[in-house]
Amino acid sequence: MVRFSPEQHQQFARHGFLIVEHALARDAVEQIRTLLGALDPLQRDRANLRNVLAAAPGIRELIRSNGVFELAQQLLVRKPRLTRAILFDKKPGANWSVGWHQDITIAVLKRLDVPGFAGWSVKEGITHVQPPVDVLENMLTVRLHLDACADENGPLQILPASHLHGRLSDDKLDRWTQRPAVTCATTAGSAILMRPLLLHRSSPAQAPSHRRVLHLEFAAAELPGGLEWNVA
Numbered sequence: 001m002v003r004f005s006p007e008q009h010q011q012f013a014r015h016g017f018l019i020v021e022h023a024l025a026r027d028a029v030e031q032i033r034t035l036l037g038a039l040d041p042l043q044r045d046r047a048n049l050r051n052v053l054a055a056a057p058g059i060r061e062l063i064r065s066n067g068v069f070e071l072a073q074q075l076l077v078r079k080p081r082l083t084r085a086i087l088f089d090k091k092p093g094a095n096w097s098v099g100w101h102q103d104i105t106i107a108v109l110k111r112l113d114v115p116g117f118a119g120w121s122v123k124e125g126i127t128h129v130q131p132p133v134d135v136l137e138n139m140l141t142v143r144l145h146l147d148a149c150a151d152e153n154g155p156l157q158i159l160p161a162s163h164l165h166g167r168l169s170d171d172k173l174d175r176w177t178q179r180p181a182v183t184c185a186t187t188a189g190s191a192i193l194m195r196p197l198l199l200h201r202s203s204p205a206q207a208p209s210h211r212r213v214l215h216l217e218f219a220a221a222e223l224p225g226g227l228e229w230n231v232a
Contacts, residue, residue, distance in 0.1 A: 157183050
């Protein structure tokens, strides 16, 4: 299993992201691809599949046995809880772009009106809410790449250190996006670990083929007021 050095911990704290090569072994990547290929066509053909672990439960054991939870625990310090799992697949017929944004919603078990939690919604049966900033600051997103992703595949772009400034107003976001971005080219089996508040975007693929990413959100701290995390 990958062990982060003190320098990597410092880099993550400062820049808000790390790229980990070979986070998944080649055979694990192939097994996950096979499980996704066996999905019902209505699920398999979607550009994004929320709660992918319910559709393909075998993926959970593959990511756990390959040390993904341990990767998360190194950066969260405490035992991580997987709260959301989404499959993104940028491909012909589903070749989208996403502008600069922060991830500001979390998935919870059910709605309880707790101060500081707002913007409630339900997506495919799962309750979502925008929590206070301190909740987001103590979460971790792990993006597991099941396909290689270079410039022509619409890779993730990030703005380092933008996570250090909380939820950004429109004016602050505009100022941040004038800065040079980092393009996160990856190989199959690599992982991008990032804070949800890190500004990120992706462009359409220039030569669309499969660009499958398992987007996993981890949390370690408990929620206040009786709120409970969703368990993916």
